[in-house]
Amino acid sequence: MLLNTGLVSPALLLLVAGGASAQLANSVTAFTTLQTWYNNSTGLWNTAGWWNAANSLTVVAELAAADSSILDEALSIFETTYSVAPSANPSNGLEKKVESNGDIVTIYPAGWPYNLLEKRASSDSSDPSAWLDGANDDAEWWALAWIAAYDVTGNDTYLALAEGIFSDIANSWGTYCGDGGIYWETTNNYVNAIANELFISLAAHLANRVPGNSTTYIAWAEKAWNWFATSGMINAEGTINDGLTTNCTNNNQTTWSYNQGVILGGLVELNKASANQSYIDSANSIAEAAISALADSNYVIHDACEPDCAPDATQFKGIFIRNLLLLQDASPKDLYTEVMQACATSIWANDRDNGTNELSVDWSGPFISPANSSTHSSAMDALIAAISI
Template identity: 75%
Template sequence: MTFKTSYLASALLLLAARASAQTANAEAAFATLQEWYDPVTGLWNTAGWWNGANAMTVIAELAAVDASIVQDAISIFETTFSVAPSVNPSNGVEKSVGTNGLIQTTYPAGWPNNTISKRAIQDSTDPTVWLDGANDDAEWWGLAWVAAYDVTGNETYLNLAEGIFNEIAAGWGTNCGNGGIYWETTNHYVNAIASELFISLAAHLANRVPANAATYTAWAEEAWNWFASTGMINANGTINDGLTTDCVNNGQPVWSYNQGVILGGLTELNKISPNESYIESANSIAQAAIAALADSNYVIHDYACEPSDCEPNGTQFKGIFMRNLLLLQRASPNDLYSKVIEACAASIWANDRDTTTGELGVNWAGPFVGGDATTQSSAMGALVAAISVE
């Protein structure tokens, strides 16, 4: 065996060992996450409605790279599909922006347990039973069902995602510059996350529904062109939370999930409609976000709320960034992205984990100060990303 062949073989063995260790960590995080899962509601205790969609998505992401949990994932998808609409908080959910610029979500008193006996069995294939009055919440579920479809090939899940998208698309075109998506159906706040999710869901569908690919591509392109012209992307290249009533950047904090969702959306859009500018824009936003949110060890933070003021929504944000950074890394490899993903996963495991319970916290640099289903599924997103990063 030549030196070159021996070196290559050793390198491959090291990569395989690293991936195996990362997979074991992600599997452990998954097992702990499922301690919060309630098969009666199809949701995760300690987490909200939209958080449930993200928990399901990260499980699908693990199943996509780890055959050993596929059957568990399929069972979770089937259960959540069947029963979660019976506890949909519907229009009882209320959202506001707190003094620190963080979304505050309020659910009806006693939700979800008090809704099970009060609501008739829902037709889970009806997209309206997944809507709760917050457009971004519905879009998270749309992406979750796309992720479930990717694992299972179940067309019912893909059809549901299409239906959710069509419900949200009906609200397009009456906002700032005749575009964008309102945060909630009952107010006129044009915000970044709802509009970014619209782009991403359209692009994901375009790549999976050949019969309607042209329609979804056109939606994604129109939405991105509108988004890029709004001023929500600030002078530093990062994205603020939304627009004022006068349709200008509101200067709200640079949250990690706002930086992340657009990366996945542009990457998916570039697959179906190749355009160099899409990847260039995604790389620009990703690098600006890392400059703004990473510490000296390349660990990502939501500085505006960490370590103790991120509940109930900010605890979910960073895992979303990691999920979408991985999508960009696969399409446009960059050593910086690999370094961030690997650093976050390593720090979570070493510094932000209760070794007795397996719980993962919100401050990935540590110390661990307590966890719930939102911090667990978010941190799990970094662990799953680390399995595949190159």
């Protein structure tokens, strides 16, 4: 997007077009590398987890929307993942724990996913429960991934699956904190930010894609946002902490980048469905506070865990950039453009293995080995965002 509102010279237009072309080429190269981790037997990407695969699928859909040259391959990936991924659903044995420093990480059962393939081989992909693993946020990531695939393909099967997942989660609405919100997972009564932000975003996305039921989805999104905005998870600095204590106060845990990002896309989609400038104002306030907290002097985004962010936080920054792009499209600011361009440029120059084109966790560099499909797909979010700005 050109931010100059005056006349634009032909030379500048060529420069901008050249930059977009370079970012597109980088993204396609990165896509080729991402697919070296793709496993056709599981429909997932090796070296990362169940919910990370949903984000990799979203990244594939984003790139397919930007570049039709990968569309046929993207369609094949969607079809394969839809057909076989439920066979690897880790719901029988998925555990999560809180580390000593308070950060929550995902632990998968020994041998996952291969020890589940035969046991779960009859899973019906159209059944929303086939995508549930006991963690509400994991299921919501998959629902948003299938909406992204629907946006590219128009395949109503994917949209219906997202609706079904939302319906299952909505049935669990209501926590001990004001009788609102949802819990992070079905066996742990932790009220956290990400599960509730994803709930808002998912409801708002559906409101804009299911006209026959838009009123219901708008009502859910507005109800969830009104609860979230007053829950205490947004701190005095305007950023979002990880969740609430058992006394329903801000737990002051890490200000993760993805918690700052998901709500941006959710509010943008909600504003599309039910126009209210306060949604955009809130999104801008959170985005600006997040950039102040998370960007370095070169406008590159970081999480506090770097370089040791495995297994979950390796995914977080790309989610922030993905949703910042949605906000930039709705409410353009030079700051957002600068951040997205800086991240994409630095990743390719400083955080890439020149031999494999793998992308690692610290976007300022240097490249940290080994990279995996989570670090790589997260960085791809930034490359893809830079195509359209």
